[in-house]
Amino acid sequence: MSASSTPHVVIIGGGLAGLSAAQSLSDAVAASNQQAVASADPYRLKITLLESKRSTGGRAGSFSDSISGESVDYCQHVAMGCCTNFISLLKRFDMLDDWKRYRDLVFHYPGHSPSPFSPSRWLPAPLHLAACVGKLGYLNRNQKREVRSGMWRLMRTRSASLAQRTAKDWLQSIGQSQSTIQAFWDVILVSALGEETDVVSMQAARKVLIDGFAAAQGASDVLVPCLPLSEMFGERLPQKLESLGVELRCQAAVKRIEIASPTGPVVELVSGEELLADQVIVAVPWYRLSSLFDPDDAEVAIPNVHGCTRLDASPISGIHLWLDRPIMTNDHAVMVGTTSQWVFRQPLASTVSPSEPSEVSGHYHQVVISASSGQSQSLGKQALLDTVLDELRNEFPMGRDFKLLRHRIVTDPNSVFSVSPATESIRGNIRPALPWLHLAGDWTPTGWPSTMESAVISGRMAANSVARRLSDSLVEIPVDPGLPWGWLAKRVIRR
Numbered sequence: 001m002s003a004s005s006t007p008h009v010v011i012i013g014g015g016l017a018g019l020s021a022a023q024s025l026s027d028a029v030a031a032s033n034q035q036a037v038a039s040a041d042p043y044r045l046k047i048t049l050l051e052s053k054r055s056t057g058g059r060a061g062s063f064s065d066s067i068s069g070e071s072v073d074y075c076q077h078v079a080m081g082c083c084t085n086f087i088s089l090l091k092r093f094d095m096l097d098d099w100k101r102y103r104d105l106v107f108h109y110p111g112h113s114p115s116p117f118s119p120s121r122w123l124p125a126p127l128h129l130a131a132c133v134g135k136l137g138y139l140n141r142n143q144k145r146e147v148r149s150g151m152w153r154l155m156r157t158r159s160a161s162l163a164q165r166t167a168k169d170w171l172q173s174i175g176q177s178q179s180t181i182q183a184f185w186d187v188i189l190v191s192a193l194g195e196e197t198d199v200v201s202m203q204a205a206r207k208v209l210i211d212g213f214a215a216a217q218g219a220s221d222v223l224v225p226c227l228p229l230s231e232m233f234g235e236r237l238p239q240k241l242e243s244l245g246v247e248l249r250c251q252a253a254v255k256r257i258e259i260a261s262p263t264g265p266v267v268e269l270v271s272g273e274e275l276l277a278d279q280v281i282v283a284v285p286w287y288r289l290s291s292l293f294d295p296d297d298a299e300v301a302i303p304n305v306h307g308c309t310r311l312d313a314s315p316i317s318g319i320h321l322w323l324d325r326p327i328m329t330n331d332h333a334v335m336v337g338t339t340s341q342w343v344f345r346q347p348l349a350s351t352v353s354p355s356e357p358s359e360v361s362g363h364y365h366q367v368v369i370s371a372s373s374g375q376s377q378s379l380g381k382q383a384l385l386d387t388v389l390d391e392l393r394n395e396f397p398m399g400r401d402f403k404l405l406r407h408r409i410v411t412d413p414n415s416v417f418s419v420s421p422a423t424e425s426i427r428g429n430i431r432p433a434l435p436w437l438h439l440a441g442d443w444t445p446t447g448w449p450s451t452m453e454s455a456v457i458s459g460r461m462a463a464n465s466v467a468r469r470l471s472d473s474l475v476e477i478p479v480d481p482g483l484p485w486g487w488l489a490k491r492v493i494r495r
């Protein structure tokens with residue numbers, strides 16, 4: 001126990017998981033004190049969040065463009081309507097209005113007119129999706145029939161029975177042709193899970209297809225940030241946390257956690273400073289976890305910690321393009337059958353017309369390629385750029401003659417962990433064995449793939465685990481169970 005009577009919780013890592021843990025803990029203290037209004041001695045908690053970088057946000061961050069001086073996200077992030085915990089974090093800090101919500105998407109396939117993907121507002125889930133498949137003009141009649149029958153089979157198949165299957169293996173086993181897998185299932189699954197269908201777990205794929213599309217109206221809505229991620233998660237959100245009493249320390253890299261000290265856990269910073277803690281939440285990525293402990297301590301603190309080395313990573317590339325003109329009127333487009341997977345134009349703020357030159361530096365567009373190792377490795381950066389530019393010229397007639405002013409390709413090889421059939425059991429087995437130690441991060445067993453939603457849920461779960469250790473009087477901030485399923489979805493979709 002630290003010397004003071006106020007328990008001290010140290011959170012290591014200022015990504016969305018660590019930020020969510022800090023928010024949940026400070027809200028838990030406030031809610032507990034509100035419930036016990038009559039108490040003369042309010043519950044107190046000292047919360048310190050340590051982040052190694054210059055600002056918080058972690059993978060949901062931005063770089064500063066040296067020409068325009070603007071902050072540009074390393075890679076475009078989107079959330080879905082089904083990400084209710086992430087959305088509640090945004091709401092909690094009045095940041096939801098900084099995200100633009102889209103119900104409809106537009107799919108582009110070479111040689112075909114763009115197809116809208118517009119779930120019906122009037123039909124109950126999951127029927128609301130049926131009409132949108134019919135409108136995907138690049139799919140032929142057989143492919144549409146296969147997609148509908150595949151969705152039906154998926155709804156009637158229990159999640160647990162898919163644990164050991166890859167998406168491709170299962171889709172082929174129910175008669176989906178290669179062309180339908182490429183033109184439909186790959187498009188959704190590779191973007192949502194950041195991994196190829198021949199690797200990705202069908203159980204994780206089902207989670208996205210059911211929770212993110214079939215089970216509820218609004219689940220497949222796409223939320224796109226209108227402000228740089230660094231402004232939201234590196235400036236505004238931390239300021240709000242500080243106003244709640246959380247001590248936030250950036251450029252405070254943790255070197256090691258001493259587990260055997262008689263005074264309780266000691267968190268040692270690279271600077272040499274030592275912090276005494278009562279409870280510690282470690283919210284670093286999976287590949288950093290074991291380095292925070294002495295080699296002999298790691299397995300004592302977290303049995304199976306070395307399983308983290310078996311959580312493979314999958315890269316995502318953001319191809320940042322500054323063009324001499326806008327090339328599209330829609331804010332974004334899904335690209336099918338091409339190396340490019342999704343194109344975004346910015347700024348999204350509705351006050352800025354896409355035809356106005358927004359900056360001297362040109363019109364900014366970003367192409368996103370998930371599971372990008374194949375393309376990047378086989379093509380090389382210049383060939384990848386040339387391929388993407390050709391695809392944009394072919395697909396967007398309005399900008400056919402655009403000139404590229406400059407570009408930057410950002411690929412994070414550790415963007416997300418690869419959700420293969422082996423992943424879920426590995427994730428589930430990496431649990432702390434010390435009563436004061438708690439884990440958070442998108443990779444912990446939240447039931448979600450590597451997403452902002454998973455990170456926020458993990459932070460909340462870790463905060464609740466701390467609350468249970470500290471005091472019966474500390475309330476828990478519940479994890480949101482997700483969008484309620486529609487009446488028809490409850491009847492036809494097996495759990």
Ligand SMILES: Cc1cc2nc3c(=O)[nH]c(=O)nc-3n(C[C@H](O)[C@H](O)[C@H](O)COP(=O)(O)OP(=O)(O)OC[C@H]3O[C@@H](n4cnc5c(N)ncnc54)[C@H](O)[C@@H]3O)c2cc1C
Nearest residue numbers: 013015016017052058059075077078254415441442451452
């Ligand atoms: C290119 C790309 C595109 C993505 N697109 C999407 C998307 O569209 N939608 C979506 O939902 N998700 C997307 N993701 C995933 C999403 O960004 C992550 O799931 C989420 O941000 C993970 O949050 P986290 O807190 O778990 O981990 P991180 O963001 O990795 O945070 C961990 C933090 O710990 C800090 N840290 C590490 N070691 C130490 C130490 N020793 N001491 C102190 N601090 C330390 C790190 O600096 C970091 O800030 C994308 C990710 C990438 C990289």
